[in-house]
Amino acid sequence: MSVKKSKSVPKQIQRQLEFYLSESNLRNDRFLQKQADNLQNCFIDLDVFLTFGKMIALQATRKMLVEAAEKSPKIRFDPGKTRIGPVESPFMRDDTSLDRTIYIDKFHCDHDHDTLRHLLSEFGKVTLVSLPRFDSTRQFKGFGFVEFENPEAAREAMITICQRLKDNQNSRDSMRALMKKTWLDLKAKMNEILIMNPASLLDTTTAEEVKNVKRTYEVACMESETGPIPSAKVRKIDSSDEDLDASNQL
Numbered sequence: 647m648s649v650k651k652s653k654s655v656p657k658q659i660q661r662q663l664e665f666y667l668s669e670s671n672l673r674n675d676r677f678l679q680k681q682a683d684n685l686q687n688c689f690i691d692l693d694v695f696l697t698f699g700k701m702i703a704l705q706a707t708r709k710m711l712v713e714a715a716e717k718s719p720k721i722r723f724d725p726g727k728t729r730i731g732p733v734e735s736p737f738m739r740d741d742t743s744l745d746r747t748i749y750i751d752k753f754h755c756d757h758d759h760d761t762l763r764h765l766l767s768e769f770g771k772v773t774l775v776s777l778p779r780f781d782s783t784r785q786f787k788g789f790g791f792v793e794f795e796n797p798e799a800a801r802e803a804m805i806t807i808c809q810r811l812k813d814n815q816n817s818r819d820s821m822r823a824l825m826k827k828t829w830l831d832l833k834a835k836m837n838e839i840l841i842m843n844p845a846s847l848l849d850t851t852t853a854e855e856v857k858n859v860k861r862t863y864e865v866a867c868m869e870s871e872t873g874p875i876p877s878a879k880v881r882k883i884d885s886s887d888e889d890l891d892a893s894n895q896l
Contacts, residue, residue: 659706660714666695667721669736670774670793673743685737689729745797746773748804749829751789753821766792769806770799791826800825 665671672678672688682688692711695701701711715721715730722733753762759775766772774793779786794800807823814820824832 664720667732672736688735689724689731691729746800747793747826749824769803771795
């Protein structure tokens, strides 16, 4: 490890701890929620953070975590100084993340949390990137969510991404976006169709009809927000349960 890199490690550890304890991450990370003493304080044992991949890569120790937390204005200790938490619990105030979050898919397969965060930061500060995976296989579901610091940045990102999609109809890697509110509406609509006709899960003809309705409604959602979208670029949205475990960023 170079001297320059070595000097940056404490700062990286501090930034990583601040991310783990940020409002965006704590609201979505079910693992950390379970580790917290309660949602009012959100104190989490220091040893928990030492098990995370990025902390292992930084060769962090308990002493290094303590020093990083002491320097952060965003982190506080419990009385025994064995656990840390955010200065203010995110669960003690209203959640405004829905208005600040977009759904994305069809991004390049090489993109991960860090590259997507960097790519979309042109629209404003990105506070969270979530790439859901199936619990059983850990396989990527094919879509993600990006939360911005404010609703204006999220809206601008969604509109710009969709415009680029229109301008690059022949590209295989044109990202697609919806406001998360719209995605949830679409998901609810599809669930309603399946509940009204559960046989569709087994009947291939009905299943194809459901798929067509899903595709039609999906296009309508995008057009209502941004104008006509090239139908050739639309891909289906996974109707399985949303998995927003931000621990995937560890």
